Amino acid sequence: MSQVLPGDASPVRDLLGIGFGPSNVAMAIALREHTARVGAQEAVTAHFFEQQPRFGWHRGMLIDDATMQVSFLKDLVTLRNPASEFSFLCYLKSAGRLIDFINHKNLFPLRAEFHDYLEWAAAKVEDMVSYGHEVVGVVPAVRDGAVEHLEVTVRSGEGLSVHRARNLVISTGLRPLMPDGMERSDRIWHNSELLAKVDALEGTSPSRFIVVGAGQSAAENVAYLHRRFPRAEICAVFSRYGYSPSDDSSFANRIFDPGAVDEYFAAPEDVKRRLMDYHGNTNYSVVDIDLIDDLYRQTYQEKVHGTERLRFLNVSRLTDVKETPETVHATVKSLVTGEETPLDADVVVFATGYRPADPLGLLGEVADRCLRDELGRVRVERDYRLVTDPGLHCGIYLQGGTEHTHGITSSLLSNTATRVGEILGSLLDRGLKPAPDAARAVADGTGIPGTSKG
Numbered sequence: 001m002s003q004v005l006p007g008d009a010s011p012v013r014d015l016l017g018i019g020f021g022p023s024n025v026a027m028a029i030a031l032r033e034h035t036a037r038v039g040a041q042e043a044v045t046a047h048f049f050e051q052q053p054r055f056g057w058h059r060g061m062l063i064d065d066a067t068m069q070v071s072f073l074k075d076l077v078t079l080r081n082p083a084s085e086f087s088f089l090c091y092l093k094s095a096g097r098l099i100d101f102i103n104h105k106n107l108f109p110l111r112a113e114f115h116d117y118l119e120w121a122a123a124k125v126e127d128m129v130s131y132g133h134e135v136v137g138v139v140p141a142v143r144d145g146a147v148e149h150l151e152v153t154v155r156s157g158e159g160l161s162v163h164r165a166r167n168l169v170i171s172t173g174l175r176p177l178m179p180d181g182m183e184r185s186d187r188i189w190h191n192s193e194l195l196a197k198v199d200a201l202e203g204t205s206p207s208r209f210i211v212v213g214a215g216q217s218a219a220e221n222v223a224y225l226h227r228r229f230p231r232a233e234i235c236a237v238f239s240r241y242g243y244s245p246s247d248d249s250s251f252a253n254r255i256f257d258p259g260a261v262d263e264y265f266a267a268p269e270d271v272k273r274r275l276m277d278y279h280g281n282t283n284y285s286v287v288d289i290d291l292i293d294d295l296y297r298q299t300y301q302e303k304v305h306g307t308e309r310l311r312f313l314n315v316s317r318l319t320d321v322k323e324t325p326e327t328v329h330a331t332v333k334s335l336v337t338g339e340e341t342p343l344d345a346d347v348v349v350f351a352t353g354y355r356p357a358d359p360l361g362l363l364g365e366v367a368d369r370c371l372r373d374e375l376g377r378v379r380v381e382r383d384y385r386l387v388t389d390p391g392l393h394c395g396i397y398l399q400g401g402t403e404h405t406h407g408i409t410s411s412l413l414s415n416t417a418t419r420v421g422e423i424l425g426s427l428l429d430r431g432l433k434p435a436p437d438a439a440r441a442v443a444d445g446t447g448i449p450g451t452s453k454g
Helices: 022-038 088-095 098-104 111-124 191-201 216-228 252-256 258-266 269-282 289-305 364-369 413-429 439-443
Strands: 015-018 046-050 129-131 134-143 146-156 159-165 167-170 174-176 188-190 208-212 233-237 310-313 316-323 328-334 340-345 347-350 354-356 395-398
Touching: 015 022, 015 146, 015 159, 022 046, 022 111, 022 413, 088 098, 088 111, 134 364, 146 364, 188 191, 191 216, 191 347, 208 216, 208 328, 208 340, 216 233, 216 289, 233 316, 252 258, 252 269, 258 413, 289 310, 328 347, 395 413
Parallel strands: 015 046, 015 167, 046 129, 167 395, 188 347, 208 233, 208 347, 233 310
Antiparallel strands: 134 146, 146 159, 174 354, 316 328, 328 340
C-alpha cells in the first residue's frame, strides 16, 4: 500500500511508530497478525523507530523477587486475540515452563520473567523496528493546502534520514520525575535506575540509604536494599502515616476493563475527576498488602532482637539534600512537630514516580494543528487519535498521555492489547482500503481489535 510521490525519495508508509516499548510492540504484533489474515497486498505498511539500542522496559526495576501487579492474561495480545501465537502462554511453552507456571497457581509472574516475555515478543517482529534510531522532528508535507502525509526526520549512527507516513503512532513512554531542583547523580538516584546504579556499590560497605516515596516502587526499593546490604540502615521517608494498600478487589479492578474506557471517555469532566479520586488507590502511591506485611514483620523482628536497620520516618518529608564526594547530607522534617532530623547517607533514592513524555514535543509545527481543550490539554478522539484542524488529513495516534480523556489505563499494560486493536481498526476504517470486511474483523473471533469499542 506504499506509494512514491513525484520528487519523493522514499515510499509513503501507512504508519510510522515513534518508540518501541510494550505498547508499540503490541501495535506491531497486531499489524503482523492483520497481514497474516488479509495477505501482503492489503497489509498496512509500517515501521517503528526506537532510540534505545535494543528492547528494554524499566530494566532498572527488575528486582529479582518483584512481581507484576497485572495478570499475565493482560499481556500484549490475549484480550484482543486469545488465539495469538504472541501470548504469554505461548512464551511459557517456548521456554519450557508452561506446566511449571500452571502448577505455580499464580496470576502474577515475576517482573523479570514478564520482561523476558516482552523481549521474546519484540524479537518476533524485529524486522519492523530500527533500534538506535531517534525521531528528532516531524514536518507536514503540504500539497494544495492540505497535509496528506508527514515527513519524519530520524537520527542514527548513519546520520539523518527522512521517512514519510500518512499516520503516526506515538508511544514515547514515561520520564522519571524528580522533586523540583533535584538532579540525579552518583549518590542521588531515581528508582528507575536502581539496579544499574547499585552494582557500582559492590565491594563497598554503605552504612545508610534513604528512600523517599510511599508507592510500590519505594517499598520494593526499601525491601531490596535491606536484603542486598545486610549491614546498612534503610530509612524510608514519606508524608503518610504508613504505606497505603492497593485496592485490587474485583469490583474496583473494573476501572481497568476495556469497557471502562468507553464510560470514562463519555463522562462529563466532573465525573472523570471523581472517578480518578475514587479509584486512584488502585494504582497511584499504593503498595501490595503482602509487601506491607513483610516490611512490618521485618521491622518488628528487628525491634525484638535489638538489631534495627529498618527505619520508617513517616509523616515527614525530605527538606534539604547536600551532596559531597563522600556522602549525602539530608534533612528530614516532621510534618507534625516541625522537628528536623539530620541524616548522612551513602545514597538517596527518590521513588517519586513518572510523568508522561510530551506527546507533541516532537511534532514541531504539526503540533500547532493539534487542538486543545479549555485546560490546554490535547483533545483526543475515542480511537486515540489527536483532534486536528481540517487541513491535516493524517492520523496521529497516542499510546500514553491520554489519561484525561481515556482514564487510568492510558499508560498501563491492562488495556494495551485492546487499544492497539482499536487503533488498527481506526486506520482501516479511515481509508487504507483493506480487503472486504477486514476492518470489521474487529468483532469476530480473529480478534482485531477486540470486543470493546471499548
